[in-house]
Each structure stands twice: as structure tokens, then as C-alpha cells.
Amino acid sequence: MSMTAGLFFASMGGHAMKTFIVTVFAVAVFFPLAVFGARVAGGGAYTLAEDKIISGNFYVSSSDVVISGKIDGDLIAAGGTVFIDGVVTGDVLVAGGTVAVSGAIGGDVRAAAATVTISGTVGGDVLVFSGTAKIVSGAAVGGDVIAFAGALTVEAPVARGVKAAGGSAVINADVGGNVFVSVNDLEFGERAVISGTATSFGLNPPLIRDGAVFRSGSVEQKEAEGADDFRRRFAQFAWLVAGLKFLMAIASAAAVFAFFKPAATHITRYVTSHFFAAFGYGLLAVVGIPLVGILLMASLVGIPLGAMVFALYVSVLLLAGVFGGMALGAFAGMLFDRKTDARCLSWYEVLGGTVVFSLLWFVPVVGWVVRVAFFLAGLGALSRALYRLLSHRSVPAT
Numbered sequence: 001m002s003m004t005a006g007l008f009f010a011s012m013g014g015h016a017m018k019t020f021i022v023t024v025f026a027v028a029v030f031f032p033l034a035v036f037g038a039r040v041a042g043g044g045a046y047t048l049a050e051d052k053i054i055s056g057n058f059y060v061s062s063s064d065v066v067i068s069g070k071i072d073g074d075l076i077a078a079g080g081t082v083f084i085d086g087v088v089t090g091d092v093l094v095a096g097g098t099v100a101v102s103g104a105i106g107g108d109v110r111a112a113a114a115t116v117t118i119s120g121t122v123g124g125d126v127l128v129f130s131g132t133a134k135i136v137s138g139a140a141v142g143g144d145v146i147a148f149a150g151a152l153t154v155e156a157p158v159a160r161g162v163k164a165a166g167g168s169a170v171i172n173a174d175v176g177g178n179v180f181v182s183v184n185d186l187e188f189g190e191r192a193v194i195s196g197t198a199t200s201f202g203l204n205p206p207l208i209r210d211g212a213v214f215r216s217g218s219v220e221q222k223e224a225e226g227a228d229d230f231r232r233r234f235a236q237f238a239w240l241v242a243g244l245k246f247l248m249a250i251a252s253a254a255a256v257f258a259f260f261k262p263a264a265t266h267i268t269r270y271v272t273s274h275f276f277a278a279f280g281y282g283l284l285a286v287v288g289i290p291l292v293g294i295l296l297m298a299s300l301v302g303i304p305l306g307a308m309v310f311a312l313y314v315s316v317l318l319l320a321g322v323f324g325g326m327a328l329g330a331f332a333g334m335l336f337d338r339k340t341d342a343r344c345l346s347w348y349e350v351l352g353g354t355v356v357f358s359l360l361w362f363v364p365v366v367g368w369v370v371r372v373a374f375f376l377a378g379l380g381a382l383s384r385a386l387y388r389l390l391s392h393r394s395v396p397a398t
Contacts (some may be wrong), residue, residue, distance in 0.1 A: 043224070048080075048086065057090070061258040065096070067103070075105070078251055082113075084120075091124070095251055099130075108143065110249070116149075118156075125160075129244065137173075152183075161196060188212040188219070246358050253322050253354040257347070263385065264326060264343045270375075270381040271327035272334065279373060281380030282320070289313045289383070316382055321357065324371070324378030329353020 010080040039133030046062040048054065052069035058077070065079040067086045074090035084103050091107035099113040108124035116130040118139050125143035126135065133149040135141065139156035144163065152169040154162060160181050169181050172189025178196035186202045188194070190211030198219040200206045206219050257264050271278045290313055294308035329349035357374065360367035 064344035249358050256351045267323050267381045267385050268326045268330050271377045272330050278377040278380040281384050282376030285383040320379035324374035325357030326350050328357050328374050
């Protein structure tokens with residue numbers, strides 16, 4: 001996957017590559033900014049009825065999301081399943097297990113999910129990260145299709161180009177621009193009409209069905225150009241992964257705050273009011289939790305418990321960064337808003353702090369020290385809360 005993705009980036013060319021990286025970075029940076037001015041919904045299953053209209057950007061994080069009404073702005077959604085059969089005049093940024101878009105989208109669609117299906121109209125680009133991505137017959141894309149997918153199927157017209165990397169791709173529709181594909185198996189169907197150039201970096205020669213039309217010539221097959229060239233392309237891919245991790249950090253913080261607001265506020269408030277104590281608990285947790293797991297697994301009877309302890313340890317480490325970012329945002333809120341504590345934790349502080357916490361990796365020495373300190377403080381406050389919960393002590397609600 002990494003090799004084919006690296007080759008895919010190389011095929012995009014310098015200008016397109018810069019544009020793509022800037023786009024990913026912009027999504028990561030402006031995602032929280034959009035939320036600050038947006039209407040927010042969360043909790044259980046959410047449905048925007050067909051007769052409902054929302055003016056402005058809308059953010060929703062629920063177990064299941066159905067958008068049948070109209071959003072006069074951008075939609076930012078996260079859920080186990082997300083179905084959009086209404087109208088969104090702006091862009092759509094969505095993450096979930098299953099994502100289906102059958103409505104009318106005025107701007108771009110950016111989706112990350114196990115399965116993504118586009119059967120409606122998209123005025124701008126479609127950018128997907130998924131196991132299976134389908135743009136089915138009856139849909140229409142007004143811009144580019146950019147896909148990182150295990151299996152990509154394009155059966156609807158694309159006004160501009162198709163750029164894809166992954167396991168397999170089937171293109172069986174009109175493509176108004178160039179096709180750059182880096183997959184193991186590529187197929188052009190009998191209804192494929194490629195107006196621009198077609199370039200394949202696949203391991204296998206592309207399968208071209210009778211009836212496929214290439215107006216700028218046939219498909220050009222290319223291979224890797226050496227180790228140095230591959231390392232350069234892999235570095236480009238690594239930047240993309242960093243961008244995706246950035247988005248995942250923001251989505252995780254949003255989900256935790258939406259579903260567990262009282263607990264998140266309590267943990268964050270403990271960091272802001274007892275930072276050094278939380279930091280000390282964090283240091284103790286880093287060493288103590290795995291030590292307990294090792295001691296338990298030293299005996300046959302304790303192996304299941306030891307495995308549970310290590311599973312808990314991994315989960316706590318993953319969440320520690322989330323609470324570290326929240327605490328950083330709460331400190332900023334206390335500094336700029338002159339609050340006495342983090343009792344009224346806001347979306348602005350949660351998402352803004354997460355962005356800053358993620359960007360600290362790019363600030364040498366000082367940024368790293370601050371990030372590690374808040375990570376350990378978040379870990380300590382979370383470990384303390386879990387200890388109190390497991391020992392049947394109450395965790396104060398907000």
C-alpha cells in the first residue's frame with residue numbers, strides 16, 4: 001500500500017502534489033474553526049428531517065446520522081453510519097463506518113470510512129479514504145476524484161480527473177481530465193471514455209474492455225524509478241499520514257467531548273487546577289500500569305488479568321493525548337478569557353487545544369517538552385479518574 005501510494009503521489013506532478021498537501025493541511029486546520037461558528041448536535045441517533053433547513057455550518061457527532069433536510073453551509077459529521085440524502089450547499093467532511101451520499105452537495109465531499117458510496121451529485125471534488133469506495137451510476141462529480149481505497153469503482157461521470165491509490169480500481173464512465181492510478185489491478189470498462197492522459201503505476205498491466213475510449217492515446221504503464229526516488233515519494237506519503245492523524249485527533253476530541261462531556265470536563269479541570277499532581281500521576285501510570293501487568297502475567301492465574309491491564313494501558317495512552325489537548329485549550333481559555341478554572345469547557349477550547357497540541361510536534365525542543373508535559377498530565381488525570389471509578393469512588397459531575 002505504501003509503495004503504490006508513493007508512486008501515486010509522484011504521478012501527480014509537483015504542482016498537483018503541493019495542492020493536494022495544502023488541501024489536506026487546510027482541512028485539518030480549518031475543521032475546528034468551522035465548528036466554532038457552527039451549530040452542534042450530538043448524542044444518540046440524529047436525523048435532520050426532510051422539511052428542516054439549517055442556515056450556517058452544522059456539526060453532528062452521533063451513533064447514526066441521517067441528513068434528509070437542507071444545510072445552507074458546510075456539514076461536518078461523524079457516526080457509525082452517515083446517510084446524506086438531502087441538500088448541502090457547501091462542503092461535506094464526514095467520518096464513519098458506512099457513509100452514503102445520495103443527495104446534492106454543492107461543494108467538495110471528503111470522507112473517511114470503511115465503505116463510501118456516492119450516488120448523488122457533487123459540485124466539487126470527492127476525496128475518500130476507505131476500504132471500499134463506489135461512485136455509482138446516476139451520480140455526477142463536478143471536480144476530481146481522489147481516492148485511497150482498497151477497492152475503487154467509478155461508474156458515473158467525473159468532470160475533471162481521477163487519482164487513486166490502493167488495491168484495485170475500476171473506471172467505467174466519462175472522465176474529463178487525466179487519470180493517474182497506482183493500484184495492483186486496474187480495469188477500464190466498456191463505457192470508459194478518458195479525455196485526458198491515462199497513467200498506471202500498477203503491478204499488473206491494466207485490463208481494457210472492448211468499447212473503452214482513450215482520446216489522448218492508450219494507457220501508459222510506468223514502474224518505480226529506484227530506491228532514492230521511492231524514499232522521496234514515501235516521505236510525501238508520510239506527510240499525508242501525518243495529516244490524517246491530525247484529523248483523527250480532532251475527531252477523537254470532538255467525539256469524547258460530545259458523548260462524555262461531564263467526565264471530560266472533570267478530567268480537564270483536574271489538570272488545570274492540579275497540574276503538577278496530574279503530571280506526577282502520569283509518570284507513575286507510565287511505569288506502574290505495565291509493571292502491574294507484567295507481575296500479573298508472571299503467574300498462570302493472572303494471565304487474563306494481565307492481558308486486561310495491558311489492554312487498558314493502551315486505551316489510556318490513546319486517550320491521554322486527547323485530554324492533554326483539552327487541558328491545553330482550557331489553559332488558553334483561562335489565560336485569554338480570565339476564567340478562574342475550566343468549569344465551563346467549550347468547543348473552542350477542546351478543538352483549538354487539540355490543534356495546538358498536535359502542532360507542537362513541529363516546534364523543536366520547547367514544543368516537544370510542552371506536549372510531553374500535557375500528555376503526562378492528561379494521562380495522570382485520566383488514570384486517577386479511572387482509579388476512583390474502579391474503587392467505587394464517585395467522579396464529580398460538571
